[in-house]
Structure formats: structure tokens, C-alpha cells
Amino acid sequence: MTTLFKTTRNTALALASLAPLLLASPAQAELPGPDQPEARGLAIAQKSDAMNLGYINTQTEMEMILTNANGDVSERRLGFNTLENKNPNDGDWSMMIFNEPADVAGTAMLTYAHVLDPDEQWMFLPALKRVKRISSVNKSGPFMGSEFAFEDFSAQEVGKFSYKWLRDEACGELTCHVTERRPLYKHSGYTRTISYTDTTDYQLRKVIYYDRKNSLLKTLTFSDYQLYLDKFWRAHNLYMENHVTKKTTTLRWDEYEFQTDLDKADFTQDSLKRAR
Amino acid sequence: MSRAPLFPVLVAVLGLGAPTAGAMDIDFDGNIELEARHFLKVGRSEDMEQDFTSISSELELGLYSRSGRHAVILKPFGRYDQHDHERSHMDLREAKYRYLRGPFELTLGADKEFWGVTEFLHLVDIINQTDNVESTDGEAKLGQPMVKLAYSTRFGTLTGYSLPFFRIRQYADPITGRPNYGFVVDDNTTLFESGEGRRTEDYALRYKHSIGAFDIGLSGFKGTAREPQLLATGEFSANNGLPKLQAYHAYQTQVGLDVQATLGSWLWKLEASQTTQNRFIGDVVTLASPVMEIDVSRATGGFEYTFYNLFNSGTDVGLVTEYMWDEREAKAPHPFGNDIGIGFRWTANDTQSTAVLVGGFIDLDTKSSGLSLEAERRLGQSYKAILEARFQGKVGDNDKLAQANVDEDFIRLRLAYFF
Numbered sequence: 001m002t003t004l005f006k007t008t009r010n011t012a013l014a015l016a017s018l019a020p021l022l023l024a025s026p027a028q029a030e031l032p033g034p035d036q037p038e039a040r041g042l043a044i045a046q047k048s049d050a051m052n053l054g055y056i057n058t059q060t061e062m063e064m065i066l067t068n069a070n071g072d073v074s075e076r077r078l079g080f081n082t083l084e085n086k087n088p089n090d091g092d093w094s095m096m097i098f099n100e101p102a103d104v105a106g107t108a109m110l111t112y113a114h115v116l117d118p119d120e121q122w123m124f125l126p127a128l129k130r131v132k133r134i135s136s137v138n139k140s141g142p143f144m145g146s147e148f149a150f151e152d153f154s155a156q157e158v159g160k161f162s163y164k165w166l167r168d169e170a171c172g173e174l175t176c177h178v179t180e181r182r183p184l185y186k187h188s189g190y191t192r193t194i195s196y197t198d199t200t201d202y203q204l205r206k207v208i209y210y211d212r213k214n215s216l217l218k219t220l221t222f223s224d225y226q227l228y229l230d231k232f233w234r235a236h237n238l239y240m241e242n243h244v245t246k247k248t249t250t251l252r253w254d255e256y257e258f259q260t261d262l263d264k265a266d267f268t269q270d271s272l273k274r275a276r
Numbered sequence: 277m278s279r280a281p282l283f284p285v286l287v288a289v290l291g292l293g294a295p296t297a298g299a300m301d302i303d304f305d306g307n308i309e310l311e312a313r314h315f316l317k318v319g320r321s322e323d324m325e326q327d328f329t330s331i332s333s334e335l336e337l338g339l340y341s342r343s344g345r346h347a348v349i350l351k352p353f354g355r356y357d358q359h360d361h362e363r364s365h366m367d368l369r370e371a372k373y374r375y376l377r378g379p380f381e382l383t384l385g386a387d388k389e390f391w392g393v394t395e396f397l398h399l400v401d402i403i404n405q406t407d408n409v410e411s412t413d414g415e416a417k418l419g420q421p422m423v424k425l426a427y428s429t430r431f432g433t434l435t436g437y438s439l440p441f442f443r444i445r446q447y448a449d450p451i452t453g454r455p456n457y458g459f460v461v462d463d464n465t466t467l468f469e470s471g472e473g474r475r476t477e478d479y480a481l482r483y484k485h486s487i488g489a490f491d492i493g494l495s496g497f498k499g500t501a502r503e504p505q506l507l508a509t510g511e512f513s514a515n516n517g518l519p520k521l522q523a524y525h526a527y528q529t530q531v532g533l534d535v536q537a538t539l540g541s542w543l544w545k546l547e548a549s550q551t552t553q554n555r556f557i558g559d560v561v562t563l564a565s566p567v568m569e570i571d572v573s574r575a576t577g578g579f580e581y582t583f584y585n586l587f588n589s590g591t592d593v594g595l596v597t598e599y600m601w602d603e604r605e606a607k608a609p610h611p612f613g614n615d616i617g618i619g620f621r622w623t624a625n626d627t628q629s630t631a632v633l634v635g636g637f638i639d640l641d642t643k644s645s646g647l648s649l650e651a652e653r654r655l656g657q658s659y660k661a662i663l664e665a666r667f668q669g670k671v672g673d674n675d676k677l678a679q680a681n682v683d684e685d686f687i688r689l690r691l692a693y694f695f
Contacts, residue, residue: 066627074627074657102694103660104629105305118540120486128415130390133491137541138584141592145627189585211588269486270381270428274347274374276303276338 034165041163041179048202049158055232057083057262061099062253066146069246076100076144079275083267090114091157093267097275098144108275110267111136115159116185124272131269140189147218147240147249149189160185166194171205174198190217201225203233218242228258299342306335309692315454317683321516323451330357334369347374351419355410360449362463363409369419381426386419389437391482391495392547393536396598396617396635397576399547400532402497403480405443412455412666413648418443432485439478442468442500445523451515455684457677459521460513461506467563468500469527469554476500493534501528501553505609508562522563528553541584545598546577576600576612582621594621596635606641611677614640628654642672646681655691662690 031047032039064076079097091113098107106126113119119136139151161181168177176196183190191214196206204222211217222235238251265271311330318326332355339348351370357363372385389403403420410416420443426435447453450460470476478499485492504523511520530551537544551572556565578598586593596619600612607613616638624630630653637646647669652662667685671678 068627101654101657102305103307103654103658103692105694120538128390129388133393133486133536133538133543135538135541135543135582135584138582138592140588141585142590142625145625145629187584189588265379265428268428268433269484270426270433274376276340 037165038163040165040177041181042158044165044177044179044197044202045158045161045163045181048197048204051202052232055084056259057081059257059260059262060254062251064144064146065250065252067248067250074101074145076146081262081266083262083264085113091119093264095267095272095275096153106276108272110269110272111154112267113154113157115157119154122269122272124275129273131272137187139185139187147242147245147247148251151183151188151190152220152240168199171196171198174200174205176205201233203235216243218244226255228256232258301338301340301342303338303340304336305695306333307692307694308333309690311688311690313454313686313688316685316687319454320456320458320518320683323515324454324456325359325452326454328357328359328363328454330355330360330363332356336370345376348372349374359452360409360454362446362449362453365409365446367407367418369417371419379428381424381428383422383424383426386421387424388417388419389422389424391493391532392534393491393493393545394534394547394576394578394598395545395580395596395619396637397547397600397612399549399574399576400493400495400530400534402495402502402530402532403437403439405445405502407446409446409448409453432483435482435484437478437480437482439476439480439499442474442476442478442525444474444525445502445504447523450513450518450520455681455686456518457680457684459506459519460516461521461523463523465509466504466523466525468525470500470525489538491536491538493532495530495532495534497528497530497532499528500525503610505555505561507556507565508560510562524556524563526553526555541582543580544577545579546575548573548575548577550574572603574600574602578617590625592621592623592625594623595619596621606674611637611639611644616640630654636669639672639675639678642675642678643670644672644675644678645669646678658694660692660694662692664688664690 031043034040059081061077061079064078066074076098077100079099081095083093085092094111094113096109098104108124110122111119121134121136123132123134125132140149142148143150143153161183164180166178166180168175176198179195179197180192181195182192189212190209191212192210194208195204197203198205203225206222207220209217219241221239224236225233226236227233234253234256236253240249242248309332311332313328315326332353334351334353337350341347349370349372351368352366353369354366355364368386370387372383372387375382391401391403392398398414404417405420406414407416407418420439421441423438424435426433444463444466446463447461448456450462476499480495480497482493482495504525506521507524509520509522512518513520528551530549532547532549534547551574553570554567555570556562557568558565576598578596580594580596582592582594584592598617600615600617602608602613605613617635619633619635622632631651633650635648639645647667649665650663652660654660665687668678668681671682
């Protein structure tokens with residue numbers, strides 16, 4: 001699945017269920033037809049996921065701009081490091097480092113994502129110099145007071161959802177596969193999401209979220225895509241609009257650095273204390 | 277002030293300076309805070325104030341080599357209190373050089389180390405002396421000079437500490453300071469069992485590992501007890517007639533265990549310690565009292581359960597319940613012999629990060645109780661307001677510690693600017 005932050009891979013499990021042809025070259029493989037909407041939806045997610053295979057690690061920062069219904073703005077800034085898990089049946093590792101607002105500077109969160117098992121998460125609280133293991137049950141709650149939920153930030157592995165292709169339709173200058181996705185993990189705040197994945201590069205262009213009562217909740221739009229290492233696409237502007245509260249959150253991502261010298265030792269509880 | 281050895285810091289600065297000039301990242305940030313404390317009742321003597329205003333600041337300067345291997349971090353803290361001369365103090369919370377190489381991390385200088393998992397009482401946490409004048413909850417700590425070497429493997433992290441200097445525990449100003457528990461402590465008369473006084477040879481070892489849902493820590497400490505035994509001197513303060521006590525820091529060994537199981541919304545926590553030290557015994561202990569080697573077992577544990585995103589409001593409500601036990605129960609020299617602590621934490625998850633924590637203690641032996649409230653909210657982008665209140669509730673019969681605290685209820689309001 002193309003993810004917000006491309007933090008995880010879980011292709012092998014999913015690919016194993018597909019034709020050998022697909023295994024050999026997932027990106028070029030043909031999708032199952034519209035008469036098999038579930039298989040087609042899954043294949044779109046896998047194809048999108050395969051586009052990100054081999055990224056190894058990334059390092060970047062982002063600015064988060066929160067706007068309420070009155071137009072009041074508040075800002076956050078955080079660093080975001082990810083490490084691709086060499087085990088394709090498991091999730092990736094990530095570290096988030098909070099820089100602004102200044103009162104939370106130095107706070108950092110380490111996540112070992114899993115497919116359907118609960119993620120493992122630790123938080124570093126700089127004032128107490130304490131690393132605290134935290135519950136990863138908190139999926140639906142707001143992340144840093146924003147319109148993004150924790151689950152929007154965590155790993156979006158293929159195996160975490162069921163899929164159903166709905167239709168193909170124009171999205172801007174591109175054509176998009178429109179797929180319904182339902183979470184298979186516990187504690188999600190969504191019954192389903194509708195995602196728009198373009199048919200050229202298999203990147204997400206838009207996601208519409210429906211809450212637990214299946215009412216329209218929010219819409220996320222991806223823009224300013226850039227290509228790295230001739231292979232990896234990253235959106236640099238994400239705009240989340242909550243239709244209920246009328247609040248919005250914009251994420252502006254800095255340039256990504258790929259395949260840096262980050263390794264496993266940079267994603268431990270000890271490194272959490274040193275994060276900055 | 278911290279007695280951090282300057283030598284390693286100098287070596288680090290010089291060592292970094294020459295070859296890596298221009299190849300270094302520099303971070304500087306900090307905060308300035310105004311504080312008002314109000315005690316609800318008048319003090320034990322006329323000189324003891326009811327209202328204290330104070331200003332404090334903590335700065336952090338970090339120099340980091342681009343390779344990530346070398347770091348020099350300085351974190352000075354200072355407070356000026358209008359009335360309490362002991363509370364007006366400075367400390368180097370951190371003043372350290374850190375070197376990373378593969379699985380090794382070496383730290384030279386003053387640093388803070390936290391061990392443990394529980395919320396109400398920290399039993400295994402022992403590296404740093406409590407900054408006792410800074411707050412009454414024991415969470416503020418003085419920087420501890422150390423040489424620390426950590427080695428991490430996939431089977432956990434092993435950390436060894438050599439702690440060459442001792443930081444004494446400070447007490448509120450004996451003339452003006454609050455809270456006052458019916459005695460005064462003159463830290464100029466502090467005594468040590470160890471013949472070396474503040475120049476100590478303390479050691480500690482810790483092993484930490486996470487296996488699935490479990491986070492496990494094992495620790496050992498050999499050195500001067502951070503918590504002193506307070507001894508009667510037979511003397512009384514010339515200012516207010518309160519008995520003068522003398523702090524005595526015994527030599528101590530301690531082994532500790534801390535475990536947390538993270539199971540869905542439940543966090544199950546346990547800390548246990550076994551401490552051996554020589555203590556003066558008797559009803560009124562003085563330097564002339566008989567000394568006996570005493571082993572003490574203590575434990576604390578309980579759960580933390582959080583209702584996330586309650587009624588889709590985006591807010592979290594957490595419940596923390598922990599039991600605190602000391603085998604001496606009511607005879608323990610601290611209030612946590614056989615107690616239950618209950619806390620409610622409300623986190624709004626709003627843009628201003630509003631949070632409220634209400635906590636209560638009940639002593640199961642004496643039926644004494646206490647109540648605390650902490651609330652905080654960011655104001656704008658750079659300010660934060662923090663309100664804290666602590667009240668002694670019911671005072672049980674024969675509960676001397678609760679009786680001593682009964683007139684010391686206070687409210688503390690802080691406004692901090694972060695940069």
C-alpha cells in the first residue's frame with residue numbers, strides 16, 4: 001500500500017498469494033479484472049507497496065500547520081526517520097522527534113510496527129529523562145492535537161486492511177483506481193476509507209475517511225510529489241480536512257534523504273534518549 | 277553546583293575543536309519560568325512565609341559532531357527564590373561528553389539517569405540525588421557526576437556506572453522555608469558512613485531488555501544512600517525553637533527489579549527492591565544510638581489503564597492505581613509503608629496540549645490520605661502555564677508524618693517561556 005509516510009513493507013505475504021508472474025515483476029503485472037473487485041483492490045495496494053521496496057531508510061523533517069474553524073493557526077515541527085524491515089512479513093521501524101513547540105522539544109517516539117500484532121512503542125520524556133513503554137492501542141486519537149489520527153501516522157501495511165476496488169476515474173490530469181479499504185486491526189476509528197491511487201505511478205492522491213458510524217469524517221489530499229533515486233515517490237504536501245469540526249492540518253515535508261547511514265542501532269530505546 | 281569533573285569536558289571540547297571545526301551542529305534552547313507558591317496556612321514560626329515568588333531557568337547547549345559520535349551537552353539550571361535561601365540554588369543537570377561507537381556508549385560528566393516503570397513511587401531509581409528543594413514530588417533530580425559505559429546487544433543493554441562524587445540532599449531554608457515538617461536540617465552538618473565523604477566510590481549496574489509485551493530491568497547499586505537517615509542532635513534552632521536534625525548518609529547496597537507488561541490498553545507495572553544498610557535504631561535516634569545492619573524489602577506495583585479517544589472526543593482518560601509496600605509498614609521512615617495511590621489523568625489532545633492529573637494517597641495502616649492536582653496548558657506557541665496543588669487530607673492517629681504535613685498544604689503556579 002502506498003502510505004502516508006511509506007514506513008512499511010509487507011509485500012511477500014501478499015505477493016505469495018498472487019500469480020508467479022506477479023512475483024517476478026509486480027510493478028508491470030496486470031491487475032485482476034473488475035469482475036474480481038477484492039483481488040483487484042488488493043493487487044493495487046500490493047503494486048503501490050512494491051514501488052517502495054528497497055528504500056532502506058529515510059530521514060526528513062516536517063512542519064505541521066493546524067488551523068481551526070476560526071482560522072487560528074498553530075505549528076509543530078518534527079523529525080522523522082524510518083528504517084525498512086528486512087523481514088518482509090514484519091513492519092518497519094520509525095522514530096519521530098518533536099522539535100516544536102519548544103516546550104515539547106526533545107520528546108521522541110520509537111515504533112516497531114507489526115502487521116496484525118500490536119505495534120511496540122516507546123516514548124522519551126526529556127524532562128524526566130524517562131523512556132516509557134506506551135500502549136499502541138491509541139489508534140483513533142488525534143496526533144499532537146492535529147486532524148491526523150495516530151493510525152494515519154503508523155504503518156499502513158498491506159496486510160492491515162481488506163480491499164475492494166470500486167471504479168477507475170479521472171483525478172486531475174491522471175486516472176485513479178478508487179479502492180475501498182477496511183481496517184483489519186483493532187481499535188481503528190474508521191469503518192472504511194476510500195483511496196485514490198493513480199494508474200501511472202501507483203501513488204495515493206486522495207483518501208476519504210469514514211468514522212465508526214460510517215459517516216464522512218475527513219479528506220486527505222496529497223500533492224507536490226517528488227521522485228527520489230529515480231524510483232521512490234514522496235508527497236511533500238498533505239492536506240487533511242475534517243468535515244465535522246472544519247479544522248484542517250497541513251503537513252509540509254522537507255527534502256527526504258534516502259539510504260543514509262541510519263541502521264538498527266539508531267532505532268533503539270538508547271538512541272531514543274539521544275534523538276534530537 | 278555540581279562537582280562535575282571539568283577535565284573530560286575540556287578534553288572533549290579540545291578534541292572536537294581542532295579537527296572538526298565547522299563540522300559540528302550546535303543546539304541551544306531553554307526556558308525561563310516565573311513561579312508563585314502559596315501555603316494555605318501560616319507557618320510554624322513567624323519567619324516562615326506563606327507566599328514565595330521565584331524565577332528559574334534551565335538552558336541547554338549541545339555540540340554534536342556531524343558523524344554523530346561525539347557530543348558535549350551542558351544543561352545548567354538555576355533558581356532564585358524570594359525568601360528561601362536554600363531553594364535559591366544552581367545545578368549542572370547535565371555537563372557531559374558522550375562518545376558512541378558501535379554498540380558502546382560512553383558518558384563522562386554529570387548526567388541524569390532514570391530507572392523504573394511506576395508512577396507514584398520510584399523504588400529502583402537511585403543514580404541521582406533528589407533535588408529536594410525544587411519540588412515535593414521527588415521528580416526533580418540533581419546532576420550526578422559519572423563515568424557510564426553502556427553496551428547494547430539484541431539481548432538487551434548492559435550499563436555500568438562509576439559515581440565518583442556524592443550530591444547531598446538539600447532541605448528548605450531552616451528559617452523561612454516551606455514546607456516545614458517540624459524540624460530543621462542544616463546540611464553543613466551532613467555526615468557519611470563512608471570515610472570518603474562526598475568523594476565516593478559508588479558503583480551501579482543495570483540490565484534492560486524488552487521482550488514482546490515485557491520491558492524488564494535488573495539493577496544493582498553499591499554506594500552511599502541517596503536518602504539520609506535524619507538524626508536528633510539535641511539542639512534546637514535559635515530562630516524558631518524547632519529541633520535541629522542531622523542528615524546521615526549510610527553506605528548501602530541495593531538490588532532492584534522493574535517490569536512492565538504492556539497488554540492492550542493495560543500497563544501492568546512492578547518495582548521491587550532489597551536494600552541493606554546500617555541504620556541507627558531506637559525511638560529517638562542520635563549518633564549515639566546503636567547501629568544495626570538492616571535488610572529492607574520494598575515493592576510497588578499496579579496498573580495504568582487508558583480510555584483512548586473517549587466518546588470520539590479526542591480526549592484520553594487514564595486511571596493509575598498502584599500499591600506501595602515496605603516490610604516495615606507503619607514503622608517505615610517514609611510515608612509509603614502500606615499505601616495505595618490512585619490517579620486520574622485527563623489529556624485533552626487539543627492544540628494547547630491541556631492535561632490534568634488528579635492523584636490521591638491512602639495509608640492503609642493509619643487511614644491518612646493526601647490529594648494532589650497538576651494541570652498544564654500551552655499558551656500561544658511558546659508559553660506554558662502549570663498549576664500544582666497538594667493537600668494533606670485525613671490525618672490518622674499516630675501518623676507522625678501526616679501530622680507534620682497537615683499545615684503545609686500549598687498551591688504552586690508556574691508560567692514558563694520556552695525558546
